[in-house]
Each structure stands twice: as structure tokens, then as C-alpha cells.
Amino acid sequence: MRRLFQFIYTYRAFFLFLLLEVISGWLVINHNDYLSASFFNSSNAFAGNVYENKQAVEDYFRLNKINERLAQENEALRNKLTLEPAIVDSSNFFTPTALAGQYDYTIATVVNNSVDRFRNYFTLDKGEADGITEGMGVINGYGLIGKIKSTSKNYAVGYSALHSNLLISAVIEETKTLCTANWDGKNPRQISLEYVPRHIKLKNGMRIVTSGFNAIFPPGIKIGEIASVDIKDDATFYEVKVDLAVDFQSLDYVYVIGNELQQEQDSLENTIKLADD
Amino acid sequence: MINIENIKQAFIWLLFVAGQLLLAQNLVLFNKAFCFIYLGFILLLPLGISRINLMLVGFFTGLIIDIFYNSLGTHMAATTLLAFLRPLWINAITPRGGYENVSAPALKNLGLSWFLAYSLPLMAFHLLTIFFIEAGGFHMFIFVLMKALASTLLTAFVLVLLQYLFYSKGRYS
Numbered sequence: 001m002r003r004l005f006q007f008i009y010t011y012r013a014f015f016l017f018l019l020l021e022v023i024s025g026w027l028v029i030n031h032n033d034y035l036s037a038s039f040f041n042s043s044n045a046f047a048g049n050v051y052e053n054k055q056a057v058e059d060y061f062r063l064n065k066i067n068e069r070l071a072q073e074n075e076a077l078r079n080k081l082t083l084e085p086a087i088v089d090s091s092n093f094f095t096p097t098a099l100a101g102q103y104d105y106t107i108a109t110v111v112n113n114s115v116d117r118f119r120n121y122f123t124l125d126k127g128e129a130d131g132i133t134e135g136m137g138v139i140n141g142y143g144l145i146g147k148i149k150s151t152s153k154n155y156a157v158g159y160s161a162l163h164s165n166l167l168i169s170a171v172i173e174e175t176k177t178l179c180t181a182n183w184d185g186k187n188p189r190q191i192s193l194e195y196v197p198r199h200i201k202l203k204n205g206m207r208i209v210t211s212g213f214n215a216i217f218p219p220g221i222k223i224g225e226i227a228s229v230d231i232k233d234d235a236t237f238y239e240v241k242v243d244l245a246v247d248f249q250s251l252d253y254v255y256v257i258g259n260e261l262q263q264e265q266d267s268l269e270n271t272i273k274l275a276d277d
Numbered sequence: 278m279i280n281i282e283n284i285k286q287a288f289i290w291l292l293f294v295a296g297q298l299l300l301a302q303n304l305v306l307f308n309k310a311f312c313f314i315y316l317g318f319i320l321l322l323p324l325g326i327s328r329i330n331l332m333l334v335g336f337f338t339g340l341i342i343d344i345f346y347n348s349l350g351t352h353m354a355a356t357t358l359l360a361f362l363r364p365l366w367i368n369a370i371t372p373r374g375g376y377e378n379v380s381a382p383a384l385k386n387l388g389l390s391w392f393l394a395y396s397l398p399l400m401a402f403h404l405l406t407i408f409f410i411e412a413g414g415f416h417m418f419i420f421v422l423m424k425a426l427a428s429t430l431l432t433a434f435v436l437v438l439l440q441y442l443f444y445s446k447g448r449y450s
Contacts, residue, residue: 013328017361020336024357027350028410041347050345054299114346116305118411121347157347164413185417188308 041150041157042112042123048155051123055111066252073141103218104258106130110251113160115188120160122146122251127154135216137257143222143245144168144210145254156256161223162188162248169214170223173207175200181208181223181242188248190227193240200238202229208242215262286322293318294338298345301435310427315342316403317436319359320396323381328364335360348411355406359399370394384440396436401429 008015042051059066108130112123126132128151138145138158146160159166161183168181170193180194193208206226212219224242231238259265297315304312319335326334339353346352367382372391384392404425412421 013332013361016329016332017357020332020357021354024336024339024350024354028354029350041349042345044344047345050298114302116308116311117346117348118413119348123347185412186420 042121043127043150043152043155043157045152045154048111048123048125048127048152051112052125052155055109055125062250062252065250069141070253076141102259102261104260105255106132106258108132108156108254108256110254111155113248113251115160115162115248118164118185120162120188120248121149121157122160124148124156124158124254124256125154126256127151127156129153131258132156132256133258135262136259137217137221138254139217139221139257140246140251140254142247143224144217145246145248145251147216148256160248161191161244161246168223169211170208171211172196172200172202172226173209173220175206178211178213179208179240189244190241191224191244193226193242194237196238196240198231198236198238202226202238202240204228215259215265217257218259282323289321290318290334290338294341297342302346304431304435306427306431309424310431311404311424312435313400313404313407313428313432314435314439316356316359316400316432317439319356319363320399320436321381321383321440324367324376324379328361331363332357332360351407351410354410355403358406359403362399362402366395366399384437389437392437392440393433397429397433400432401425404428404432 042048106126108124108126110122111125114120114122122138122145124132124138132148132151134148134150136148138147144161146158146163147166148156148158150157161168161181164183164185166182169178170181171178177196177200179196181191182194184192196202204226208223208226210217210219210221210223222245224244226240227243228241229238230240293315297313301312301314315338318338319331322331322334335356336353339351339356342352342356343349367376370391372387379386382392382395387395405422408421408425408428409415
């Protein structure tokens with residue numbers, strides 16, 4: 001026994017090294033679990049605060065651009081508003097009251113963001129205190145941005161669409177084909193589209209939007225436009241690259257989408273899953 | 278435990294980590310070359326530090342960087358590895374005169390060519406670890422390799438520049 005302790009003591013540096021590596025390896029593997037849920041990432045109060053102050057300084061250099069963008073978005077929305085009554089005749093059908101206000105939007109500022117890693121995240125300056133919870137969708141005026149990963153009282157961290165593990169349920173607007181958008185980790189301006197079967201006729205410039213099937217995003221949020229289409233002779237699915245609608249390199253204000261009926265949809269779908277088993 | 282040298286190192290640590298999080302984090306060239314100057318702190322620590330302390334410092338530094346980078350575990354593993362390899366590599370490349378009268382493995386003490394021979398392989402190892410953990414495997418092998426090499430060169434360049442700017446007293450060769 002004494003010899004054993006002596007052995008460990010002689011090689012203590014190596015054993016400490018092993019211990020620390022095992023701890024870090026375990027953290028890498030269990031990264032999404034409860035332990036790291038909100039404390040060990042940039043949604044914790046201290047890190048969020050540092051990033052918020054950093055952003056406050058950077059804002060001085062880009063306020064002009066942000067103003068212009070928000071004004072344009074306003075213009076587009078106002079134009080849409082004037083068109084609306086002509087298309088929808090509300091006397092003919094009836095919307096359940098619960099659905100009328102199904103989605104609610106909270107505005108937040110992106111205080112930190114990355115685009116060049118394999119797993120990119122963004123930090124927002126709003127958290128639980130403003131009603132943001134895990135799993136909500138995030139968009140801006142141009143299109144889809146990502147999904148909230150974890151929250152603290154005043155900050156939230158989200159997976160950006162440029163996260164190689166995030167799968168987004170999408171449809172090709174023209175053909176109504178359901179497919180999956182996923183980032184391959186290389187170009188921050190493009191995302192790949194998977195599971196588009198080869199009988200669909202694709203051409204460049206087709207719009208890709210969210211499907212609305214997973215209760216996170218409303219249907220019809222723009223993801224991007226097809227940039228290139230490729231298929232191998234023996235492949236079942238196309239290899240499609242999509243130009244992203246959002247410029248991830250300059251995110252400023254975003255909307256976090258709360259779905260009032262998410263719980264209802266999820267529990268209903270769960271009962272069906274249980275019945276199938 | 279608390280003496281002038283430790284306080285000085287704590288201050289330098291703060292500068293390196295703050296520099297990493299507020300400035301160097303945004304410095305990315307061609308979507309490939311990243312700047313990880315915080316490893317300059319581990320590389321430039323005095324020679325007298327014990328291996329245990331060195332690894333604990335590396336582990337803690339990695340943890341702080343990870344919290345801000347939302348990549349829990351990645352930088353911890355890589356920086357601990359760097360701290361483990363540092364004494365071995367320093368012994369392996371002992372210059373002719375040995376390390377007498379040398380307080381830290383810095384450019385001003387041992388010259389540019391020695392410093393590059395010391396820092397480049399260690400950094401390359403560290404960055405390869407980071408990028409392969411981040412990529413989650415060895416697919417995209419060439420892409421990750423290019424990323425790590427480009428980042429090593431950029432980080433080494435910035436680190437040498439910093440030493441010429443701020444550690445300016447001493448001899449150069």
C-alpha cells in the first residue's frame with residue numbers, strides 16, 4: 001500500500017494531468033446537460049455583463065447602420081400592413097382566439113456572436129426576467145437566426161443556425177418539399193439542405209423557409225435561397241447549398257419568438273407517440 | 278504565497294484574458310486564422326513554477342475562456358495539455374548555456390529563434406486539440422489542419438509582436 005502511494009506521489013504531475021483531462025473530456029461530452037445549463041456559459045451574469053459592456057462600446061461605431069436597417073424593416077412592415085385588408089376577408093372564416101395571438105415577439109440585442117467556429121453561439125441581453133425560456137426561436141427582419149440554448153435571469157445564449165448540430169425543419173416554398181437545413185461548418189454565408197429527394201425539380205434562387213412543424217418557429221420564416229444544386233448519379237438526395245438570408249457577421253437586434261401553444265402541441269404529439277409504441 | 282511576483286503574474290493574467298475576450302476574439306483572418314493570445318500567458322510563465330501549479334493555472338484559464346466561448350471543456354482540455362507538455366518541451370530544447378540566469382522562457386531572454394522553436398510546436402499542438410475537439414472528430418481533416426496551422430502562425434506573430442512592444446528591455450538576437 002505504501003509503495004502504491006509512493007508511486008502515485010512520484011508521478012503526481014502525470015496523475016493530476018490525467019484527472020484534469022478526464023474532467024474536461026467529461027465536460028465536453030456532457031456539454032448540453034444540466035451542469036453547464038446556465039452557469040458555465042456566457043449567459044451567466046458576469047460573462048453576460050462583460051459582453052454587454054463591450055457591445056455598448058462597439059455600438060457607437062455601427063448605430064447609423066442599425067438605424068437604417070430598422071427603418072427599412074419598418075417601411076416593409078408598413079407596406080405589408082396596407083396590403084393586408086385587401087387579401088384577407090376576415091368575415092368569411094373564424095380564427096380561434098387562442099391562435100390569434102399564438103406567437104409573441106420579444107426584441108433583444110445580440111451582445112456577442114461568432115461565425116467562424118464549428119459550433120457558433122450568440123448571447124442576448126434579455127433573459128428569464130423578460131420571459132425568454134429555453135428552446136424559443138430567434139429571428140430578425142431578414143430571416144431565421146437560431147434557437148435559445150439556455151437562459152439566466154438577464155441573459156440568454158442561443159445556438160446560431162451556424163451550429164453543426166442544429167437541425168432546422170425547412171420547406172422549399174415553391175414545391176412544398178419538406179427537408180432539413182444543417183450547417184457543414186465551413187462557409188458562414190451558406191447552409192446545406194439535406195433530404196431533398198431527387199424527383200423534385202430544383203433551380204437556383206428558390207426560397208427556403210421554415211416549416212412550422214416543430215412549434216419553435218412560425219411557418220414561412222425565410223432561411224435563404226438556393227445557391228447551388230448538385231446530385232451524384234447514384235445518390236437518393238440532392239446536395240443543396242443555400243445562401244443565408246441573414247448576414248450573421250453583423251447581427252444587431254433580433255426577435256425572440258414565444259409560442260403560447262407550444263406546450264399544448266408538444267403534449268398532444270407526445271400522446272400520439274406513446275399510442276404508437 | 279502572496280508576494281510581489283504572484284500579484285504581478287495575476288495582473289498579467291488579467292491582461293491576457295481580457296485581451297483575448299475583448300480584442301483577440303474578434304480578430305479572425307479569412308475565416309481561418311484565429312488569434313489565441315491567452316496561451317501566451319501559459320508560455321511566458323517563469324521557469325521556476327512547479328508542474329502542478331502550471332497545470333492548475335492552465336486548467337483554470339481554460340475554464341474562464343470556455344465560459345465566454347460557450348465551449349465548456351474544449352479550452353480546458355487543450356490548455357491543460359499545453360501546461361503538461363511545456364516542461365517536457367523546455368527540457369528537450371535546452372540551449373547550449375542551459376537555463377542559468379533565465380527567469381522566463383521569453384523572447385528577451387533566449388532570442389527569437391529559440392522562442393519560435395519553443396512556442397510554435399506547443400501552440401500547434403494546443404490549437405490542433407482545440408479544433409479537433411470542436412469539429413467533433415477527424416472528418417474535415419484537411420480543413421481543420423489548415424485552420425490550426427493558420428491560427429498558430431497568427432498567434433505566434435501577435436505574441437512575438439507583443440513581446441517586442443511590452444517586454445522591451447533586454448537583448449535580442
